[in-house]
Amino acid sequence: MMAASAKKKIEAFVEEKIVPQNLETIVGDAFGRYSKYIIQDRALPDVRDGLKPVQRRILYAMDQLGMASDKPYKKSARIVGEVIGKYHPHGDSSVYDAMVRMSQTWKIGLTLIDMHGNNGSLDGDPAAAMRYTEARLSKHAEALLKDIDKRTVAFVPNFDDEEYEPVVLPARFPNLLVNGSMGMATIRPAPPSI
Amino acid sequence: MAERAKEQYTAQSIQILEGLEAVRKRPGMYVGSTDARGLHHLIWEIVDNSIDEALAGYGTAIKVTIKEDNSIVVSDDGRGMPVDMHVSGVSAVEVIFTKLHAGGKFGGSGAYKVSGGLHGVGASVVNALSEFLEVTVHRDGYMHQMRFEKGGHKVKELIRIGESKKSGTDVWFKPDPTIFSTTLFHFQTVQERLRESAFLLKGLKMTLNDERSKIKETYQYTDGIKAYVEFLNKDKTGMHQPVYFDGTYGGMEVEIAFQFTKSYSENIVSFVNNVRTKDGGTHETGFKSAFTKVFNDYALSRKQLKEKDDGLEGADIREGLTAIISIRIPEQLLQFEGQTKNKLGSPEARPAIETVATDQISTYFTENPQTAQLLIEKAILARNARDAARKARDDARLVKKVSKTETILSGKLSPAMTKNAKINELFLVEGDSAGGSAKQGRDRRFQAILPLRGKVINSEKQKMEDVLKNEEIATIISTIGASLGGDFQLAKANYNKVIIMTDADTDGAHIQVLLITFFFRYMRPLVEAGRLYIALPPLYKITKVGKKEEIQYAWTEEQREQLSKQFKNYTIQRYKGLGEMNASQLWETTMDPTTRTLVRVNIDDLADAEQRISVLMGDNVEPRKEWIDTNVSFETEDDFVIREDE
Numbered sequence: 001m002m003a004a005s006a007k008k009k010i011e012a013f014v015e016e017k018i019v020p021q022n023l024e025t026i027v028g029d030a031f032g033r034y035s036k037y038i039i040q041d042r043a044l045p046d047v048r049d050g051l052k053p054v055q056r057r058i059l060y061a062m063d064q065l066g067m068a069s070d071k072p073y074k075k076s077a078r079i080v081g082e083v084i085g086k087y088h089p090h091g092d093s094s095v096y097d098a099m100v101r102m103s104q105t106w107k108i109g110l111t112l113i114d115m116h117g118n119n120g121s122l123d124g125d126p127a128a129a130m131r132y133t134e135a136r137l138s139k140h141a142e143a144l145l146k147d148i149d150k151r152t153v154a155f156v157p158n159f160d161d162e163e164y165e166p167v168v169l170p171a172r173f174p175n176l177l178v179n180g181s182m183g184m185a186t187i188r189p190a191p192p193s194i
Numbered sequence: 195m196a197e198r199a200k201e202q203y204t205a206q207s208i209q210i211l212e213g214l215e216a217v218r219k220r221p222g223m224y225v226g227s228t229d230a231r232g233l234h235h236l237i238w239e240i241v242d243n244s245i246d247e248a249l250a251g252y253g254t255a256i257k258v259t260i261k262e263d264n265s266i267v268v269s270d271d272g273r274g275m276p277v278d279m280h281v282s283g284v285s286a287v288e289v290i291f292t293k294l295h296a297g298g299k300f301g302g303s304g305a306y307k308v309s310g311g312l313h314g315v316g317a318s319v320v321n322a323l324s325e326f327l328e329v330t331v332h333r334d335g336y337m338h339q340m341r342f343e344k345g346g347h348k349v350k351e352l353i354r355i356g357e358s359k360k361s362g363t364d365v366w367f368k369p370d371p372t373i374f375s376t377t378l379f380h381f382q383t384v385q386e387r388l389r390e391s392a393f394l395l396k397g398l399k400m401t402l403n404d405e406r407s408k409i410k411e412t413y414q415y416t417d418g419i420k421a422y423v424e425f426l427n428k429d430k431t432g433m434h435q436p437v438y439f440d441g442t443y444g445g446m447e448v449e450i451a452f453q454f455t456k457s458y459s460e461n462i463v464s465f466v467n468n469v470r471t472k473d474g475g476t477h478e479t480g481f482k483s484a485f486t487k488v489f490n491d492y493a494l495s496r497k498q499l500k501e502k503d504d505g506l507e508g509a510d511i512r513e514g515l516t517a518i519i520s521i522r523i524p525e526q527l528l529q530f531e532g533q534t535k536n537k538l539g540s541p542e543a544r545p546a547i548e549t550v551a552t553d554q555i556s557t558y559f560t561e562n563p564q565t566a567q568l569l570i571e572k573a574i575l576a577r578n579a580r581d582a583a584r585k586a587r588d589d590a591r592l593v594k595k596v597s598k599t600e601t602i603l604s605g606k607l608s609p610a611m612t613k614n615a616k617i618n619e620l621f622l623v624e625g626d627s628a629g630g631s632a633k634q635g636r637d638r639r640f641q642a643i644l645p646l647r648g649k650v651i652n653s654e655k656q657k658m659e660d661v662l663k664n665e666e667i668a669t670i671i672s673t674i675g676a677s678l679g680g681d682f683q684l685a686k687a688n689y690n691k692v693i694i695m696t697d698a699d700t701d702g703a704h705i706q707v708l709l710i711t712f713f714f715r716y717m718r719p720l721v722e723a724g725r726l727y728i729a730l731p732p733l734y735k736i737t738k739v740g741k742k743e744e745i746q747y748a749w750t751e752e753q754r755e756q757l758s759k760q761f762k763n764y765t766i767q768r769y770k771g772l773g774e775m776n777a778s779q780l781w782e783t784t785m786d787p788t789t790r791t792l793v794r795v796n797i798d799d800l801a802d803a804e805q806r807i808s809v810l811m812g813d814n815v816e817p818r819k820e821w822i823d824t825n826v827s828f829e830t831e832d833d834f835v836i837r838e839d840e
Contacts, residue, residue, distance in 0.1 A: 017790070017791040017792070018727075018791075018792050018793075018794050019791060019792070019793050019794065020724075020793075020794045020796045021793050021794065021795065021796060022796050022797070022798050022802070022803070023710060023714065023721065023795050023796060023797050023803040023806070023807075024802050024803050024805075024806035026706070026710065026728065026793065026795060027707050027710055027711075027806050027807065027810060028806060028810070028825065029703075030703035030704070030706045030707045031703070031704075031707050031810045032822070032825055032826045033700050033703045034700045034701070034703045034704040034707065035822050035826060036700075036826045036827075036828065037700035038700070039822075039828070040828065089770050089771075159768070159770060160767075160768055160770075161766075161768070
């Protein structure tokens with residue numbers, strides 16, 4: 001019985017669909033896709049609003065949740081969940097870290113997020129976990145988002161084609177110059193901050 | 195049954211295949227195979243004849259033209275094939291193209307002193323496997339022409355068709371489509387081979403003209419193999435200028451060029467009479483022992499190494515070495531190991547190379563003491579790294595012994611139930627979440643799962659020592675169980691297939707690249723044996739909505755479109771990660787040997803693979819930037835397709 005099934009298994013291997021491809025082709029293709037993505041969609045900010053995709057998605061999600069600067073704070077975990085679920089299919093820590101950074105006055109010229117609770121310190125202490133802290137948009141962030149619902153910017157479908165997200169924020173002020181940005185992609189450094 | 199077969203087996207059943215018929219019947223014996231490789235072999239046979247002519251000192255230019263109908267013209271400006279009558283009663287040209295084991299390279303005849311050709315079958319084999327072959331000889335002021343068709347049947351006798359002031363031979367042939375599975379010539383393959391030949395014969399002008407794509411390229415290198423070393427190292431950081439020397443010993447001509455780079459791999463390419471010896475042989479052995487001897491002697495004399503220390507080992511010395519060895523051996527001394535010409539067996543080659551190389555490298559060291567010091571320091575560093583690595587390995591072995599249970603190599607590995615290394619498969623899975631699905635979905639009798647956390651270390655940029663310290667890598671090594679690098683023993687590998695299974699997204703692509711780099715650098719025999727695979731998970735799931743639910747998977751955009759036309763009401767799920775699939779879905783789409791598709795990682799040309807890895811994964815940013823600029827298009831905003839039908 002065992003022998004028969006083992007034989008069948010071996011036959012299956014013989015018939016198996018195997019596509020031979022050269023190592024250099026595989027590596028070239030995969031690396032090309034990865035570097036394009038890293039350069040375009042992850043590590044470098046857009047010159048128009050000075051935001052990396054994860055930052056833009058956080059601000060847009062918060063705007064959609066109505067977390068304006070004059071509204072009460074909401075739990076950071078809720079925001080992170082919204083961002084991951086709707087726009088940014090990656091790990092939660094990368095989203096929360098980006099959020100915290102946008103709230104740290106010593107890291108960024110005009111903070112974009114107003115965070116309540118321990119959001120770290122200049123000495124490098126970590127922020128409290130996302131289940132403790134609360135957040136809302138800052139006034140500056142509202143200026144970046146203003147008029148987004150008035151057909152000012154292009155929208156594209158999100159990763160599962162169920163939501164739309166902005167390609168860029170309307171950005172009333174030149175955020176790239178104000179806040180600067182650092183980033184390292186596979187080959188290109190980001191513009192320096194001022 | 196057995197008796198009947200015996201009766202029929204009489205003298206009548208013994209066939210003798212005459213002449214070219216034998217070649218057509220069993221082409222594999224003469225050109226290796228009838229696929230693209232065998233097809234290109236036809237060009238090499240004719241080109242090698244022209245090269246032998248140039249090697250003998252006649253002719254300086256060889257031109258290869260790929261015509262639009264995939265026929266090939268090879269022209270040289272050598273002496274031209276002899277056109278006079280052969281003692282057998284037909285013209286010499288006819289003998290060359292229709293008789294097996296006929297040629298001027300068997301020694302004694304005096305036409306060729308050294309040559310790559312040995313058996314005298316090349317030209318006739320090409321003729322036998324061609325739809326037509328037309329040869330034009332320019333010689334002694336006249337132009338002669340002869341034509342064969344349908345596998346070497348003479349349709350036109352050798353006749354004088356006009357006057358000619360030049361000398362040389364043009365061979366025009368078209369491979370027979372009834373023999374070859376493909377008759378499409380691949381530009382790059384031809385290009386690489388011709389360029390290699392141009393490197394080997396200093397000054398020889400090689401022209402490749404592809405009339406299909408109107409590309410014409412010329413290769414001519416006055417620096418010969420020194421330029422070849424520069425070419426191979428162009429994306430690496432050299433530690434000194436390339437070194438070139440030549441010499442003769444016992445009737446053999448030796449040419450060597452080498453350069454050390456800051457990379458960690460060793461790349462020695464050797465040639466005998468301009469034919470690549472892929473598996474090395476006595477000439478490589480001689481070269482290596484010369485290197486080891488000179489390095490150790492010099493290090494001792496300069497007190498960089500103390501008497502009581504162990505000597506430097508060859509592998510340490512050759513870390514980062516790129517070398518070309520070319521030896522020309524007269525026919526009477528030439529012998530290869532085995533059927534193919536992949537490994538040189540002539541015992542005389544070893545002392546020849548060793549003497550010339552020892553002498554010349556010592557001289558080089560004496561003249562360039564700073565470089566010598568640098569190279570020896572590098573070798574000592576490599577030795578220390580190797581010691582550390584060995585210690586780490588020994589420690590790992592010790593732990594294994596203590597725990598006594600051989601099967602539990604790592605807490606993360608879910609081993610297969612059986613230990614059959616001929617069938618078993620190892621899945622390297624991205625992330626714990628996908629690892630769980632794979633673990634539940636697999637056929638546990640022969641599939642083992644090893645989840646990897648996050649990105650693997652880039653083994654191209656790190657020293658061996660650091661690579662081994664990496665937990666992910668250490669687990670892979672101990673799981674496969676065949677050691678690594680120079681100690682790697684393919685026979686000991688615990689798995690028949692090592693399959694990389696990552697998400698179909700960009701990070702998954704990156705992990706694939708990192709893992710392939712690791713296997714290429716540290717377990718190359720596994721890759722060369724075709725045992726490294728990449729799993730292909732589907733991109734979409736299309737569910738038909740209705741009374742009876744029906745699920746189909748799509749691997750490409752086209753498949754998806756086709757399926758969505760087929761179903762009226764459907765929902766689409768795009769798979770972003772393996773963890774999104776249920777265990778049973780993962781099994782049926784990606785892991786079940788009867789339904790899955792695997793991509794095998796092939797190494798066709800080692801130099802190409804080597805270059806791609808060092809450009810994309812190495813230390814130098816410039817070549818990578820250049821590669822990305824020419825190969826990655828940034829025109830579109832994103833790579834998803836905006837579809838009309840939604």
